[in-house]
Amino acid sequence: MQPNQLVRLTVNGEPAEAYFAPYKTLLEVLREDLNLTGTKHGCELGECGACAVLVDGEPQLSCLVLALECEGRAIETVEGLGRGPELHPLQTAFADLGAAQCGYCTPGILMTAKALLLKEPSPSRDRIKEAISGNLCRCTGYQQIFEAIEEAARRMEHEGPR
Amino acid sequence: MKVLGKPRRRVDGRAKVTGQTRFADDIVLPRMLHMKLLRSPHPHAKITSIDFSKASSLPGVHLVLTGKDFPITFGILPVTQDEYPLAPEHVRYVGDPVAAVVAKDEQTATEALDLVDVKYQPLKTISSPEEALQNPEPRIHAYSELGNIHRLQAFEFGDVAASLKASDFVFEDLYFYEGNTHLAIEQHASVAQVDGEGKLTLWSSTQVPHYVHRCLARVLQIPASHVRVIATPNGGGFGGKCDVCNHEMVAAKAAMMLGRPVKICLNREEVFYMHRGRHPVLMKFRTGVTKEGKLTGMHLQTLVDGGGYGSYGVASTFYTGALQTVTYELPRYKFDAARVFTNKPPCGPKRGHGTPQPRFGQEIQLDKIAEKLGMDPAELRLKNVLKPNTITANWLKVGSIGLAECIKQVVERSGWKTRYKKLGPGRGLGIACGSYLSGAGLPIYWNKMPQSAVQLLLDRSGQVTVFCGATEIGQGSDDVLAAIVAEVLGIDPFEIRCVTGDTGITPVDLGSYSSRVTVMMGNAAIDASNKVKKLIAEAVSEQLEIAPERLEFANGRVFFESKSLTFAEAVGFAEEKFGTIGSVGSYKPPRSPGRYKGAGVGPSPAYSYTACVVETQVDEKTGWITVPKIWVAHDIGRTINPVLARGQVEGSVYMGLSEALMEEQIFRRLPPKLSGALVHKIPSLLEYKSLTSLDMPDVDTVLIEDPDPNCPFGAKEAGQGPLLPVMPAVANAIYDAVGVRIDELPITPDKVLAALKKKKNGEEARVGPTHFPSVPYPDPVLVAPPWEGGDGNADKGSERPKVKLKA
Numbered sequence: 001m002q003p004n005q006l007v008r009l010t011v012n013g014e015p016a017e018a019y020f021a022p023y024k025t026l027l028e029v030l031r032e033d034l035n036l037t038g039t040k041h042g043c044e045l046g047e048c049g050a051c052a053v054l055v056d057g058e059p060q061l062s063c064l065v066l067a068l069e070c071e072g073r074a075i076e077t078v079e080g081l082g083r084g085p086e087l088h089p090l091q092t093a094f095a096d097l098g099a100a101q102c103g104y105c106t107p108g109i110l111m112t113a114k115a116l117l118l119k120e121p122s123p124s125r126d127r128i129k130e131a132i133s134g135n136l137c138r139c140t141g142y143q144q145i146f147e148a149i150e151e152a153a154r155r156m157e158h159e160g161p162r
Numbered sequence: 163m164k165v166l167g168k169p170r171r172r173v174d175g176r177a178k179v180t181g182q183t184r185f186a187d188d189i190v191l192p193r194m195l196h197m198k199l200l201r202s203p204h205p206h207a208k209i210t211s212i213d214f215s216k217a218s219s220l221p222g223v224h225l226v227l228t229g230k231d232f233p234i235t236f237g238i239l240p241v242t243q244d245e246y247p248l249a250p251e252h253v254r255y256v257g258d259p260v261a262a263v264v265a266k267d268e269q270t271a272t273e274a275l276d277l278v279d280v281k282y283q284p285l286k287t288i289s290s291p292e293e294a295l296q297n298p299e300p301r302i303h304a305y306s307e308l309g310n311i312h313r314l315q316a317f318e319f320g321d322v323a324a325s326l327k328a329s330d331f332v333f334e335d336l337y338f339y340e341g342n343t344h345l346a347i348e349q350h351a352s353v354a355q356v357d358g359e360g361k362l363t364l365w366s367s368t369q370v371p372h373y374v375h376r377c378l379a380r381v382l383q384i385p386a387s388h389v390r391v392i393a394t395p396n397g398g399g400f401g402g403k404c405d406v407c408n409h410e411m412v413a414a415k416a417a418m419m420l421g422r423p424v425k426i427c428l429n430r431e432e433v434f435y436m437h438r439g440r441h442p443v444l445m446k447f448r449t450g451v452t453k454e455g456k457l458t459g460m461h462l463q464t465l466v467d468g469g470g471y472g473s474y475g476v477a478s479t480f481y482t483g484a485l486q487t488v489t490y491e492l493p494r495y496k497f498d499a500a501r502v503f504t505n506k507p508p509c510g511p512k513r514g515h516g517t518p519q520p521r522f523g524q525e526i527q528l529d530k531i532a533e534k535l536g537m538d539p540a541e542l543r544l545k546n547v548l549k550p551n552t553i554t555a556n557w558l559k560v561g562s563i564g565l566a567e568c569i570k571q572v573v574e575r576s577g578w579k580t581r582y583k584k585l586g587p588g589r590g591l592g593i594a595c596g597s598y599l600s601g602a603g604l605p606i607y608w609n610k611m612p613q614s615a616v617q618l619l620l621d622r623s624g625q626v627t628v629f630c631g632a633t634e635i636g637q638g639s640d641d642v643l644a645a646i647v648a649e650v651l652g653i654d655p656f657e658i659r660c661v662t663g664d665t666g667i668t669p670v671d672l673g674s675y676s677s678r679v680t681v682m683m684g685n686a687a688i689d690a691s692n693k694v695k696k697l698i699a700e701a702v703s704e705q706l707e708i709a710p711e712r713l714e715f716a717n718g719r720v721f722f723e724s725k726s727l728t729f730a731e732a733v734g735f736a737e738e739k740f741g742t743i744g745s746v747g748s749y750k751p752p753r754s755p756g757r758y759k760g761a762g763v764g765p766s767p768a769y770s771y772t773a774c775v776v777e778t779q780v781d782e783k784t785g786w787i788t789v790p791k792i793w794v795a796h797d798i799g800r801t802i803n804p805v806l807a808r809g810q811v812e813g814s815v816y817m818g819l820s821e822a823l824m825e826e827q828i829f830r831r832l833p834p835k836l837s838g839a840l841v842h843k844i845p846s847l848l849e850y851k852s853l854t855s856l857d858m859p860d861v862d863t864v865l866i867e868d869p870d871p872n873c874p875f876g877a878k879e880a881g882q883g884p885l886l887p888v889m890p891a892v893a894n895a896i897y898d899a900v901g902v903r904i905d906e907l908p909i910t911p912d913k914v915l916a917a918l919k920k921k922k923n924g925e926e927a928r929v930g931p932t933h934f935p936s937v938p939y940p941d942p943v944l945v946a947p948p949w950e951g952g953d954g955n956a957d958k959g960s961e962r963p964k965v966k967l968k969a
Contacts, residue, residue: 021269037188038181040397042347043430047847050347054267078181095175098805101813102636103178104185104348104397133856136847138345138398139636140809141816142858 010071011036012080018067027051027062027071030077038078038107042136052108053077059115061134064071079108081114089159090114090152099148101139111133113149122153164716165649166875169805172641173655174395174634186351186367188395191423194353196225197413198271198426200261200278201435202253205289205505205840207282207304209251209260217263217277224268225416226278227262232415234381238373238405238510240607242472243936244303247381247411253282254302254470255507256841257435262412264424267550287505288384289829289840291444291467292935293503302470302503308938312468312501313476315483317760318942319555320494320950325459329450333531336446336931337523338906339889340823342466343439344512345852350436351409351427354417357938361388363666364414367396367401369635370673373606375665377406395866396674399635400817401511404675405438405473434845438510439813439827441478441501442467443519446934447527455535455542459494462486462520465937466509468503473510475501475761477606481516483763486524487554489565489597489771490546494947495555505840506829511675513522513817514882517598518889525594525890526537526905529897538582539894540573543773546868553948557756557954558764562878564797565595568773571864576775583898588780590898595773596886598869600879601678603751603765612748614682615669616690618647620743624718624730626651626658628690631671632683633663637881638806639679645802646684646874650691651698652715653729669746677879680802681767683750684874689747694736697743701736702727720963741957752872758945758956768870770878771797773888774815777859778895782918785911787896792888799878804865810880812861818888824851824908905930 008017011034018033027044030036030053039062042048046064053062081088090110093099100106109132116123116131123131129142129151137145147153214226229250237243249258261278265271285562288294288302288310298309306312324334352366362384368374371393379386396403409426415422428436444465450458464482468475514521532539548554550563572593573579582591586678605613617629628647632639642663644655661668671683698720699710704714708722718733727735736743754765775793780786794815801807827850828843844850869876893904902917905928913929923929944960946952 005729023269031188035190036181037184037190040185040348041187042349043847044846045430045846047430048347054360073424078179082180087176091176091179092373094179096171096805098172098809100178101638101806102346102348102398103174103183103808104346104636106178107181110179129855129858136345136347136854137401137851138347138817138852140815141812141814141861142855143861144805144809145855 010074020122026065029067089155093148093152097148098144187427194423196268197258202258206285210281213279217274222384225264315499316942318496322459322496325494326450329458330453338931339519340441341827344400344402346398353425354413355423393633393663396635437507440512441509445523461496463498469506469508473506473508478516480763529894562870564866568795572775572793576793592891592894594887594891598883599766600681600768602676614671614686615748616686622734629668631668633674646687685749686747693745701739757954767872770883776891776895780899785914798868800876811884814884818885820853822889822892825878843855903928
């Protein structure tokens with residue numbers, strides 16, 4: 001086995017370092033070495049979207065990213081979405097409108113939606129469908145997820161982007 | 163109603179959007195080890211030897227277990243205790259676990275699996291029901307009823323042959339429903355630990371902690387009082403976490419042997435092989451109708467592909483027949499069923515458990531009947547809808563039925579009357595209905611104890627803690643529990659702390675299956691809440707000098723006109739008067755009128771009803787099917803939380819549509835040089851097709867409230883029933899669009915094209931099964947319907963002697 005390696009990165013705005021076996025994915029390092037279990041896994045093959053996080057603001061499937069490649073990069077996970085105890089508008093809308101049933105795909109969809117809203121503050125329903133088409137949800141039938149993203153977009157128009 | 167019926171954030175909603183919900187694989191304990199299972203690469207084989215010495219000596223490996231360590235079998239049903247935690251000598255499907263490695267990390271455990279040397283002697287593989295019928299040997303299980311037929315069932319409620327003979331028309335049709343799987347996004351995970359007192363705790367993504375608890379005690383031969391099973395919130399269940407799983411027992415044994423916590427998380431491919439999903443079912447319907455469109459009788463035969471083990475199969479097989487009588491009036495009914503063993507992953511319960519398959523057949527057949535009689539298919543259904551408060555031909559007692567209103571709603575909202583048959587080429591509408599249990603009337607193992615129980619603990623702070631064994635699988639069972647207690651006690655649901663799904667500290671609830679939670683847990687919660695409410699009212703009555711029955715509990719206060727106490731103050735006075743305030747409540751469903759052997763599957767405290775209209779657009783050049791819109795109306799009895807209820811209905815519609823168009827759990831043979839094994843064709847989330855956000859149509863959802871007196875505030879189920887009509891409504895809509903019948907699922911473009919080609923060539927424009935094999939169904943158990951002088955018992959002499967099971 002190859003020796004562990006040290007990587008320094010920014011996670012949810014804070015500097016972090018991890019020392020891990022070089023084969024590990026970003027998903028594994030987040031969950032196992034940085035104790036950020038909010039990011040989920042459903043396949044570890046890039047098929048379900050449950051592990052989506054933001055890497056330098058772009059949605060990435062953390063199961064397909066080698067953690068070694070993340071030296072110096074900024075990672076955002078669901079744990080960093082709110083401001084302290086205050087929920088992000090997407091989180092509020094997801095909780096209020098039934099967009100999270102079992103909640104397992106939720107962190108990945110929240111992060112994907114955040115990236116969408118950063119680029120397109122008021123996306124159409126079709127754009128929302130397209131943006132989250134790589135995130136599988138088996139519970140909701142997606143309707144309430146679409147509505148929650150639309151509601152969050154409306155709230156953020158008033159409150160300003162985050 | 164202060165709480166019920168109002169849209170609310172679910173009580174566990176915040177945890178889910180902040181990543182704080184702790185799923186089983188999120189649990190990390192000090193000194194924890196990791197386990198992986200070695201699974202059979204053969205679909206059917208004898209194990210001749212296992213040498214794990216190399217694996218044991220790999221650095222970082224702590225333990226290797228094999229079948230020798232587990233002498234006791236298990237199974238979810240008492241009649242099919244046919245699985246070993248690790249197979250000792252006989253493997254029955256690719257994926258059957260044969261050994262386990264526990265190591266310092268997952269990587270080491272995975273590497274050690276390659277060092278376990280298992281020698282197999284392959285046996286002939288049974289790959290399909292036809293092969294199972296043709297090959298009684300080699301037996302997949304020695305205990306099966308006849309050769310490789312696991313179980314045969316036959317019941318007749320009134321003389322169906324006579325009914326069919328007297329009918330104006332008899333329709334005979336074959337249908338096939340392919341198997342498919344749950345595909346919960348969370349893979350099964352468990353963590354086992356021996357606690358400081360030497361007792362076992364298992365955290366697991368299970369829908370049935372109570373059954374896992376019983377099973378662990380038996381298989382591991384330890385006192386049940388020393389076992390605690392904690393169901394972590396499930397990342398989706400859909401029936402896929404209803405079985406007791408091999409890995410749960412193996413992880414527990416390993417933790418006991420090592421004295422250290424042991425975790426296992428299945429990978430996606432393993433989840434596909436563990437399966438326990440929808441049974442593939444071949445069906446033959448013979449249905450009689452009058453020229454006015456009234457059903458006169460039905461003879462249904464099913465051939466059910468069970469896979470390699472029993473699982474829930476005996477119950478699933480009964481369910482392919484039991485609920486055909488609760489939707490439409492059916493004066494006489496005959497039902498023959500056979501479940502066979504094949505060398506594939508075991509099938510079990512998936513959303514709708516055994517009922518979507520015959521629902522698919524019956525609702526398409528009704529469409530064919532309507533066409534033949536020149537009737538509108540919606541009108542035909544309305545004409546036959548069962549009347550409320552009926553005992554059916556097979557002795558199921560049905561209470562409220564909101565189906566007629568459901569049909570009217572979807573007809574109205576979809577513009578059915580002006581659009582059906584009039585949308586032009588390539589575009590069509592289809593309608594179908596369904597009904598489902600609100601909880602199975604009987605527990606899985608026979609007992610007369612409560613099926614759900616709730617305990618309340620209150621104190622002067624005003625906090626209410628509610629304990630219940632019910633399991634949160636995403637459907638919102640914690641929210642239902644909090645809402646019902648809050649409604650009775652007049653407080654906000656967020657004032658309530660739910661402690662659920664923990665066999666060590668919560669009273670027994672049988673689990674999240676058969677859509678039983680709202681009804682059973684809800685009734686138990688009302689029982690417990692009313693008891694503490696009475697105590698509080700008595701104490702407050704003395705303080706305010708108001709008769710207890712005049713007091714109101716609402717908005718966090720206990721009051722009469724201007725005399726008022728906060729809820730916390732009221733509990734404080736109750737503590738002064740009675741001591742610590744707590745209560746227990748329990749629920750057991752009413753006894754069903756059926757008395758014959760086999761009457762135990764089908765009874766429910768209440769039945770939900772759904773009607774659905776699907777619109778399709780079919781490209782005649784490519785066979786490609788798009789679904790622009792679905793209208794659904796669901797008779798839910800009473801809505802507890804409309805946000806969640808709508809989510810259950812739309813989630814069901816989604817899953818039904820996905821099954822209709824693409825989902826299939828299918829297998830292929832590897833070439834002989836690669837062992838010839840029967841392997842899953844598509845064990846990945848990419849290739850096992852399911853609908854994405856791009857494919858999902860708009861859904862127009864209506865909740866019909868027809869409260870049922872057996873249910874808490876009248877609330878029936880919502881999580882399974884709405885799936886049932888979707889698949890046949892799609893098939894019927896495709897017929898309206900392009901005039902071809904696809905009588906098997908999934909309905910894929912290639913099947914549509916094949917049927918269109920037949921249509922063009924002047925052949926029968928249909929794709930579906932054409933042959934029903936000869937199945938040695940036994941003579942039926944004869945039970946007279948209520949209106950033919952029956953008393954719920956079988957005719958003397960028609961009940962078969964009990965099948966002798968060989969060990």
